Amino acid sequence: MPTPPRGARPVSGGTSALDLPRTPTGVQQVLHALRARTPRRGAGLPAEPRWRSEFVDRTAKGPRTSLRAFGYADAELGRWGRRVDDTAVAGPLRLLTEEGLAALTEVCDGLERAAGTTRFIATRRVRGADLLSPFINNMIRDRVFLLACSRLVGVPLVPHPLRIPTAQINYSAGQGRREIVRWHRDGMDYVFTIQLSGEEDYEGGRFTYFQGRTDEFPGDGPGDPRVREAPCRERGATLFLHGSRIFHAVTPVTDGRRVVLVLSFFCPYFARQDSNTFWHLAGDDGIPATAVAWLRLKWPVRNPAVDFSLRAGSPVVTWADLDRD
Template identity: 70%
Template sequence: MSTTSKGSGRAGALALPQAPDGFRKVLKALHARAPLRSARLPAEPPWRSRFVSTGAAGPVTSLQEFGYREEELWHWKGRADAAALAGPWRVLTDEGLDCLATVCGQLEVAAQDAGFTATRRLRAADLLSPFIARMIRDRDFLLVCSRLVGIPLIPHPLRLPTAQINYGEGRGRQGGVRWHRDGMDYVFTIQLSGYEDYEGGRFTYFRGRADEFPGPGREDSRFREADCGERGATLFLHGSRIFHAVTPVTKGRRVTLVISLFCPYFARQDSNTFWHLAADDGIAATVPGWLRLKWPVRNPAVDYGLRAGSPVITWDDLR
């Protein structure tokens, strides 16, 4: 699977608007609704570590290839945070993918319509789903993701944006995602539908620096479409540094799980801003997690791991 193919979705992506920014984020935050934290849901299948595809491998594109300079990368004792785009690859077995798709289908009853980036979604899915909560805190799962990207990763200590399910349908409702950069740095998107299930819904990104993004509707040879048409395909994106969008679903149904991970060693460089998060979840829901994220730490791997309810992942684990 190639991450640099150009496809028919490019024109549709260029026509998408850009997500609110600047003062518009503040206005959005004043009207944003916090995600649901409880709902009546059917029983889930249990999570099993055997659902992780430990042999996952795929191409990696560096931030330098997007135009970022070496001195702009984050470093920890000689190790660089250099991955911009990785995959697609499979991180779950067929059995695990089937269970995850079932869980995400059941969770749609708690989804909400939103006008920020995606149109219909469920934030904080791991707070409703024991399956998703255990999956993203499974040591084998985290090790696979960490080794593919080359840095130690754990679930983000900010719980509300850690796991989001996007639901796109071509039934009179736009199922696309506006042009935006993520507040999160390390974002993994798992496709729970394949191209055979829908039309449109193409993941498109700008292969260049964020400050060179030409804006929606303008032609540029650096727009790319990621080849994520296979059910189960997982794509990593350094979300805060890369503009990306998803074209509207014009027919059928597209479901994705978006997981935001966190590197404790680069916590001081974390790209999240308060107003980006509040624009998604509202001010009152954002404040508690934001304060926990900023508490001082002595041992990043341990302290942030505890805050995220995660196993400890260190540089030594990547060998």
Template identity: 65%
Template sequence: MAIDLSGNKRKGALELPKTATGFDQVFHAVRARKPRYDGKLPTEPRWRSDFVLQDIKPPTLKLQDFGYEAGELNRGYGTIDETALAGPTQLLTPEGVVSLKGVCDKLEAYAGSSEFIVTRRVRGADLMSPFINNMIRDRNFLLACSRMVGVPLIPHPLRTPTVQINYFEGRSGDEREIAKWHRDGMDYVFTIQLNDASEYEGGRFKYFQGRTDDFDGVTESDERIKEAPCDDLGATLFIHGSHMYHAVTPVTSGRRVTFVLSLFCPYFSSQDSNTFWHLAGDDGILATIPNWLRLKWPTKNPSIDFSLRAGSPAITWSDLQ
């Protein structure tokens, strides 16, 4: 029998709550505040392009495996945008992972609290860290990510939610730090594990292998609830975040840190899944308005225009061959 965060027993219910919708989502947007940052990040290592591993061939699932029809998916340029999940796999060298971990550990001092999706996190980390900024705009890195998914990707033009670092400390009862059941506003989401599973208890990545519109009423015993075994330091998992409900079980002891990166396919820009209120629920209304207008502004050449906005090289279809 599962127990919710308030301690009430609910037969068969999911252990973790689902994110707010409707009026409650608007309420979160009104309360959200801009992250604090004083610009005094301690010295960090330099990003190197050779931190990226080559010839990554992770196991994959397609969105059709989640119940979506091919006709519902983005398509163009001879490609169907159908990758639902890829990995876990190693994307960075051991030295690259250790360097990223050191940077994210230092940024924990700027972590804010939230009741919307993830309890404690840093948003907009690439705006704070030159290492992270250079990493996610490195051509080798973007090519590796693009090849995992099968579509050209660049850093998301919405800067604040592009890089989020999640921090979980082992706690009990109502003070547990959680990632609720949710789907992302972003389509292309990569998570890099920054602790080995031997360092903590709990903290399991769960996902619902079904359509998002079939999630309501799902119970803990539903066979469609799966786990992605991200146990190793540096384990990297891609999910098509907007098409998949997912959550992280509470860490009951130890410490778990994850680096979450949202990328963007400029060729499918008109089909981007972001909604205003989903973004505002994390960042607040005033912070979201200028970002939202920037994302939705009409473009004549999306691949070039969005690459310039993101400050990154343009990745093309021919690069994926």
């Protein structure tokens, strides 16, 4: 049995966690793609705080767990020279200062009016939040923020070049609405979640993941000890997940309100190994909104660090940057 990430614990009532529905696959996934519509674009906020690099907590550190602890072999890990892409989970930790967290919360609360509903993965969400909010756009393209995220994961990161999935806000509320996040693995490899609600604000809404290979899910059935809860219910708690290699879900919020910002990043050096699949994206955003952007993502490049950074409208982050103080 692999050693669990520090602070993680088996889910109490594991049966209910495994009873959550899974994201549709195969023909059902294609049908979702045919029915899906490009996320609507609201007017954003009439006014919002200004992003500042000082909002990043430069002392942010947290526990890190390797993909090997999830059962992945060395030969399955991405490599660039002597560098290995081996982080499965990092955190929880505090990535933003209190002032930065308050400003981000204000922005995400204001964007709730643009939220749409879907039955694909997350029930109620805003996709492409950075296209609506200058604050979020500037945050995820700020060099200080990107370096902090990259150093936590151990690989150079830029915002994902596919713009619609880059920043998503998930909203969940109780009162019988049963808003959930289904069991799924992400189309993106590098995913950060930032809790904007504290555990005192809601009941349920537990971030749950399967500590094993994706081809082993759902393991031995209800009560499988590899179904674990990440201890990230504190407001401001930030968790990294190698999303494409880990099945995860969020249990229903039974009371109160839970808001989480989900950010998807991209490592230019592992562009050719990127796990993104067309139908995974199209199931959320529809075929027309996905086709052109996805094909551009697959174009060959000569200098991945520069080319993909330009596509994402981001500063360039390199391996050398990770080694500097």
